[in-house]
Amino acid sequence: MKSNDLILQTSTRVVFFIIFLFSIHIFFAGHYTPGGGFVGGLLMASAIVLLLLAYDFKTVKEVLPFNYLAMTAIGMLIALTTAAGSLVFNVPFFTHWYDYFDIPLLGKTSIHTAMFFDIGVYLVVVGITLTIIEMIGGDN
Amino acid sequence: MTEMLINSLIVIFISVGVFFILVTAIGLIRLPDIYSRAHAASKSATLGVMSILIGVFLHFWLIEGNFNPRIILGIVFLFITGPVGGHMMAKAAYFSGVPLAKETVRDDMAPLVDKEATKKEQL
Numbered sequence: 001m002k003s004n005d006l007i008l009q010t011s012t013r014v015v016f017f018i019i020f021l022f023s024i025h026i027f028f029a030g031h032y033t034p035g036g037g038f039v040g041g042l043l044m045a046s047a048i049v050l051l052l053l054a055y056d057f058k059t060v061k062e063v064l065p066f067n068y069l070a071m072t073a074i075g076m077l078i079a080l081t082t083a084a085g086s087l088v089f090n091v092p093f094f095t096h097w098y099d100y101f102d103i104p105l106l107g108k109t110s111i112h113t114a115m116f117f118d119i120g121v122y123l124v125v126v127g128i129t130l131t132i133i134e135m136i137g138g139d140n
Numbered sequence: 141m142t143e144m145l146i147n148s149l150i151v152i153f154i155s156v157g158v159f160f161i162l163v164t165a166i167g168l169i170r171l172p173d174i175y176s177r178a179h180a181a182s183k184s185a186t187l188g189v190m191s192i193l194i195g196v197f198l199h200f201w202l203i204e205g206n207f208n209p210r211i212i213l214g215i216v217f218l219f220i221t222g223p224v225g226g227h228m229m230a231k232a233a234y235f236s237g238v239p240l241a242k243e244t245v246r247d248d249m250a251p252l253v254d255k256e257a258t259k260k261e262q263l
Contacts, residue, residue, distance in 0.1 A: 007224060007227055007228075008224060008227075008228060011220055011221065011224045014220060015217065015220055015221060018213065018216070018217055018220075022210075022213065025210075
């Protein structure tokens with residue numbers, strides 16, 4: 001029977017963006033408050049799982065056309081590059097560095113290389129979680 | 141004086157929340173079937189948790205001076221998802237054939253569900 005999922009689908013459209021924004025917030029707040037790449041990535045993955053629950057695989061694949069395995073690889077590469085970048089400046093592996101920059105729109109902002117490592121963690125967590133779920137849940 | 145007013149407001153909000161959650165727990169034990177239990181759980185638990193969150197938000201905002209938008213986001217999130225969760229559980233229970241309470245006098249969904257089932261058989 002074709003079930004009528006109107007209520008679930010409509011509320012998913014609103015709730016997805018709340019979870020998405022909260023995931024971004026948790027990711028950027030990770031340096032000074034609880035949170036970080038891992039929790040943010042899991043929240044993002046759970047938002048996409050909510051989309052998968054409300055709609056089917058084909059629709060979600062059309063809306064978010066990512067190759068999650070490639071996303072994992074890119075995340076690993078970013079994390080490794082951040083760690084290896086310190087070798088260029090003749091300091092030990094994994095040495096982090098920060099400075100203040102004048103970014104237009106945001107003003108004076110401190111940028112820390114740990115953030116790029118966290119971006120790598122974020123991408124790996126989202127990619128791995130959704131690869132597992134696609135492999136278990138996919139029909140074909 | 142203001143501090144006492146604020147504190148009593150916080151106490152009222154949190155007490156109302158705890159009261160509603162207690163009512164939810166009693167309703168889950170006392171009510172006869174899954175539909176009335178879902179009615180008790182999704183409505184008053186949502187209201188209770190929202191009320192407690194409002195109390196916590198007021199405490200941190202007015203007493204500790206820390207405006208925390210995450211609590212407002214949590215209230216909005218609960219307000220949207222709590223009833224939807226109750227709706228989905230009741231719907232899943234109905235379509236998997238959970239019996240209604242003995243006191244039920246009318247079932248408006250039954251003819252609709254039968255029609256869908258016969259339509260599927262014809263196809």
